[in-house]
Amino acid sequence: MGSSNTAGGGVREESAMEDGGADGGAYQPEMPAFGAFSEGEKVLAYHGPCLYEAKVQKTEIRKDEWKYFVHYLGWSKSWDEWVVADRLLKFTEENGSKQKFLAKNQNVDKSSKSGRSTQSKPRSSNDAKVDKEDIRNQAPRGKKRKGQTGTEEKSMRSVEKLAMLQFPPTLKKQLVDDWEFVTQLGKLVKLPRSPNVDDILKKYLEYRTKKDGMIVESVAEILKGIRCYFDKALPLMLLYKKERQQYQEAVHDNISPSSIYGAEHLLRLFVKLPELLSYVNMEEDALGKLQQKLLDLLKFLQKNQNLFFLSTYNGSKNMDKSDD
Numbered sequence: 205m206g207s208s209n210t211a212g213g214g215v216r217e218e219s220a221m222e223d224g225g226a227d228g229g230a231y232q233p234e235m236p237a238f239g240a241f242s243e244g245e246k247v248l249a250y251h252g253p254c255l256y257e258a259k260v261q262k263t264e265i266r267k268d269e270w271k272y273f274v275h276y277l278g279w280s281k282s283w284d285e286w287v288v289a290d291r292l293l294k295f296t297e298e299n300g301s302k303q304k305f306l307a308k309n310q311n312v313d314k315s316s317k318s319g320r321s322t323q324s325k326p327r328s329s330n331d332a333k334v335d336k337e338d339i340r341n342q343a344p345r346g347k348k349r350k351g352q353t354g355t356e357e358k359s360m361r362s363v364e365k366l367a368m369l370q371f372p373p374t375l376k377k378q379l380v381d382d383w384e385f386v387t388q389l390g391k392l393v394k395l396p397r398s399p400n401v402d403d404i405l406k407k408y409l410e411y412r413t414k415k416d417g418m419i420v421e422s423v424a425e426i427l428k429g430i431r432c433y434f435d436k437a438l439p440l441m442l443l444y445k446k447e448r449q450q451y452q453e454a455v456h457d458n459i460s461p462s463s464i465y466g467a468e469h470l471l472r473l474f475v476k477l478p479e480l481l482s483y484v485n486m487e488e489d490a491l492g493k494l495q496q497k498l499l500d501l502l503k504f505l506q507k508n509q510n511l512f513f514l515s516t517y518n519g520s521k522n523m524d525k526s527d528d
Contacts, residue, residue: 248299253306471505
């Protein structure tokens with residue numbers, strides 16, 4: 205799976221769909237008679253950082269661009285939506301492998317084993333139903349599944365929405381490229397990183413302060429929480445096996461991982477955040493506001509992607525030989 209066309213975030217060229225300007229007598233490039241996907245076709249659709257099996261139910265041209273109305277197999281119709289071609293992938297063996305990798309990162313497919321499966325076929329719609337059940341089971345402990353109150357049910361829906369946290373397409377591709385560099389090419393991020401996680405969070409706070417005209421206390425508190433989550437989660441769930449020896453050499457004494465690692469590993473935290481936050485008791489309104497702030501921070505990372513992220517990693521002489 206080459207990084208040039210990984211579409212880790214559904215990043216694909218759509219030159220055939222480019223419009224030709226305003227209506228009128230001027231020359232306009234001819235729109236394709238058919239979209240890249242057809243009605244009734246089974247596809248893989250990006251929703252948040254993961255790929256889900258879906259079915260194209262309608263296709264039409266909107267604003268000189270093909271749009272597709274999809275239903276996520278095994279999910280409620282309330283998730284049905286119109287999407288652009290960037291959000292869809294053909295239902296192929298190669299894309300099935302990509303789906304499994306993203307699901308493993310999200311900890312959705314708990315039964316998957318390390319390494320590539322001998323069968324690359326994507327999960328069935330029945331598995332998608334199990335995934336939805338997994339998300340529900342990650343609700344705060346102590347709440348009963350049966351006889352839930354209306355407030356609890358709303359909280360469950362909020363957790364599901366947070367689990368569907370939308371990643372900008374270029375950041376999805378960044379995640380897959382990151383995985384390929386480490387696990388496939390045997391390259392690691394050179395440490396210490398500059399800017400590091402502390403620097404990035406500080407820059408974001410400065411950006412929000414300038415934009416809002418004041419320091420918003422809630423934003424500052426969320427950034428402190430993200431830093432805390434990062435420092436605690438990094439050695440437990442944000443490293444591939446090939447990176448563990450590097451971590452032991454780089455982080456020692458009272459050094460915080462957030463002062464050593466950078467955007468590459470911070471982005472991995474965002475994949476895990478829905479799972480981590482599902483164990484936190486939060487009101488639906490508070491969870492919704494948190495989701496908006498997390499999305500804003502993701503957009504900030506995307507806006508500064510060339511500044512914050514490495515375009516290539518370094519080879520490493522000392523790495524664990526086993527893949528994660």
